[in-house]
Amino acid sequence: MRLSRATSAASIAAGTAVLALVASGCATDTATGPNEPGGNGKQIELTITTFGTFGYEALYEEYMDLNPNVRIVANNIDTGGNARTDVFTKLGAGSGLSDIVALEEGWLGSIMEVSDRFVDLREYGIEDRGSDWVDWKYQQATDPDGRVIGYGTDIGPEGICFNGPLFEEAGLPSDREGVAELLDGGWDRYFEVGADYLAETGRAWYDHSGFVWNAMVNQLDEGYYTSSGELNVEGNAELRARFDQLAEATLSGQSAAQSAWDWNGGQSFVDGTFATFICPGWMLGVLQGNTEAGGGSADTGWDFADVFPGGAANWGGAFLAIPETSNNKEEAAKLADWLTQPEQQIKQFEAAGTFPSTLEAQQELAANPIPNAFFNDAPVGEILAGRAEGVIAQFKGPDDSLIQENVFGPPLQALDRGEMTADEAWAEALQLLNELVD
């Protein structure tokens, strides 16, 4: 899931907009009709729907300056979850989708079941650009019939965000390199240091177990589904072992039992409630936004370490797709193509921290590291480029996001609050799996 909340007010307002759409079944975003695609001097209106912190605003302006006949009407939905509801409802209704919609990796499994509702971008020359992207990103956007339905925007290689001053208080190394060395190893190492930190300070190590679990699962060759699309939870010894590992750490008090996407209005990032945080590239913008909402700043001491327990992992990342219902497919393809060019991906990264999915942009970021003032001048682009190495694309089944949020979410929260043992929580997850997924 790729979600973010700038402020709770804005998020509820946007959530409400989605609700209103759902409730009335109405479509708001429609392409203007009579304009010919390719428009020779004719005014063309293109609608685009994104979510979370996408960092596209300046790019829209730039594109409109370059193409005076194009007017971009943009809509951004607060969280990935609400965007998913929005897209699925409009797909179900058969109308109302924008000319360009952003799709998130986590719901791609469901989308691929109806991939013929999206334009095959090979008609607009995406094949010539195939080698621009990291190969697995391009693969993810390809359906079983070989149709390519999405221009890759960003990927979510994961590193560890940590709070320097808190590490220092606990007598741990607090510089980026020292932390990377300290946490180098598997999850057992991460929880071991967490136990030391807890013993020293009496405070939690990570914000809540849901994000940690997400990373632990995303990193496996096969997650909730096997590569051939079979459910892969019951009797999966590897998954169970990781669950027990997480449960033990959580029950010992390493989890701060925060509610995700709220973190007490961001205050928990400021008041030292927890010391480490799971950080895919796009999460950097979320962390910064929440810290600032909670009254913090660069002085709060968050930093970004070039390390991730258990090896490389990817969380999220998005695609730009064009629904078959669009009236301006060709112009929409041009815009989506332009937005996902390496140059633009770098600008997007600078605006929102979303790590590029094209090789050229990644190399550029690695070669010319820009210090990020909020994260103690960490060269986040360079670090993320390193973290992206060795990422494998895991097969996402149709109910992947449902399993993550609604099958494992509740038992993990029960663990956070210490209401269940590891065995009870696992049994609860299996029961929910049987009830919710069929």
Next chain:
Amino acid sequence: MTDTLPRTAAAGDAPGTPSPADANGRTRRRRRWSLSRLDMAASPYLYIAPFFVLFAVTGLFPLVYTLVVSLHDWPLLQGQGDFVGLENFATVLGDRFFWNSIGNTLSIFLLSTIPQLAVALVLASILDQHLKARTFWRMSVLLPYVVTPVAVALIFTNVFNEQSGLVNNLIGLVGIDPIQWKNDVLASHVAIATMVNWRWTGYNTLILLAAMQAVPRDLHESAAIDGAGAARRFFSITIPSIRPTVIFVIITATIGGLQIFAEPRLFDVSNAGGIGGSQRQFQTTVLYLWEMAFFRGDFGRAAAIAWLLFLLIVAIGLVNFAISRRIASVETARISRRAQRRLAAHQGGTR
């Protein structure tokens, strides 16, 4: 007026033979007469037709279509699938989350309706007194009603924040441990009922106040002369007199209460996709319907839930109807008994 000319022109015709023009005029008159008859017969229906046409389009059609959907396998994205008969209904009835949602709905309904009515009654009777700036007070109780439920939910979600919300801060001052408003089942129901109460109490107050003002003042005066105190007059005169209005308020509160959606949907927006708490602590039936349709993408089962909820509301509505009819007949019985007694007394007097 136009047919007078041909008639004079035809005046020279032999009497007895009906002139063609005359016949023409008669048919025209007949036609006009039948038109006006048609007008008499059909117009009333045409006048009320817009409502029924609108109802058929926006009420009846969705109702029937929902039934059709509920009998099919119907994924949100793929659309209509196989006909499955009543399987969706069976699955929903066997689903613990459905019964959980019914329980939550009833619990929130009771927690909101009972205090709401009690407070509305008291407020209405206070507003019924001779207060200064009466209109000001009466308008101000309606103020919360103007705010949309979404804004109410937003404000109260903040107030009931578990870590640093207003309520937990206040009870912390008197040494009570913070309450887990979004995790504890009963606490979450109280929080949501508070939102509902805050919004609807003023509205009900005004309806009850209108009814109270229709209670004859002389009843109050004579009771006061007989020595009945304010409380006694409230329970023995005011409440019995406005009983039909109370029944109306209860029925509307029931219908509204069984359809609570916005408040639980927005109380914990992102947790588990906003389906009413991580463990569905405050998932109402409408929210469960929403989850089934738009989160889990199973339209068939969602349609079945919609129908089951519809039947439940009809059932509760019928119970309400029976009760209100019984109360109405008790009233008339009492009145006629009183009339008979008075009549008997009168006759006794003259005899």
